Amino acid sequence: MQEEVYIVFEQYLQNEMTVEEKLNFENQIQNDTDLKESFELYKEANQFLKIKFSNETVDFKNNLSLISKQYSSKEANLGKTKVIPINSKWFAIAATIVIFISIWFFMQNGTPEYNDYKEHEKAYFTERSEGNNTLKEAEEAFNAKDYQKAIGFFEKIDQKDFGGEEHLFYAIALIETNQFDKAEVILQLIKEGNSIYKEKAIWYLGLSNLKQKKYDEAKIILETLSDEAEDYDKAQEIIKKL
Structure with missing residues (x-):
């Protein structure tokens, strides 16, 4: 996923959009299934960062694993090998998972705070x-x-x-x-x-x-x-x- 799309997601979640921009974004995710799925995953990952070391960490990791399996299963059900373009939703989802899992490991081993x-x-x-x-x-x-x-x-x-x-x-x-x-x-x-x-x-x-x-x-x-x-x-x- 392109970096600017992540920026738009963050602006929406942080309520930094104008009323018009917000309505346009909401209309777009309602009409674009791929974008909506990526946005929902981004929101879930953001929530994970907020809960940090709580018990929900394990649940979140399990959810990511389940999501990955579901997407793999969908591809397998197509019954044929499919070449996925680099800007597809599957690459976007995989990239998001990698980013946030990396952040999780960083947080686990980061500098302790008072x-x-x-x-x-x-x-x-x-x-x-x-x-x-x-x-x-x-x-x-x-x-x-x-x-x-x-x-x-x-x-x-x-x-x-x-x-x-x-x-x-x-x-x-x-x-x-x-x-x-x-x-x-x-x-x-x-x-x-x-x-x-x-x-x-x-x-x-x-x-x-x-x-x-x-x-x-x-x-x-x-x-x-x-x-x-x-x-x-x-x-x-x-x-x-x-």
Whole structure:
């Protein structure tokens, strides 16, 4: 399929056409079976890219396989060998399948992203927050993912009311708001101490560097994570991709 046809498909899907252009395109695909089939496949492939690593990935690959078999079967049913011109619908469909399967493999082996691995636990400062409204507000803001607001509350709290857990969640909020230097100072202190959050501090130091695209530093830090750590498997996955 010619490149400009893909561009038209994308313009239609992204709602970048004028009303007249949209009507013309819709009329064209209704009257051109080949074009309609190619467009439907293109839409399916686009949807696949959006769902990325979800369970639907397997279903999509199976659908592509089924489509290929169906088209092969149709050709076989003609009862004779047929020379297919390069601009035919079959070439277009095959080309589309190849393009998106290639993208799938690229995505599977692509550079890991911070957003793919940030799964923060809920803050739960029950004991320490009793009688401390500011700490309770910090907890609620963090759990609502209002990280800037949470930081404001954390910074109003007296340090004597801070434990390892509070420091960890404060550091996470700082990472989320791209205040990396402040976050890493806190995480280093937790890492070098005897806190039960030591492994979590290492994990988030790695994620902080990953978010900054400091891939070598992230890899070095994550390699120090114990194989008994909760996040060990995820860390190994990141290391393998870096």
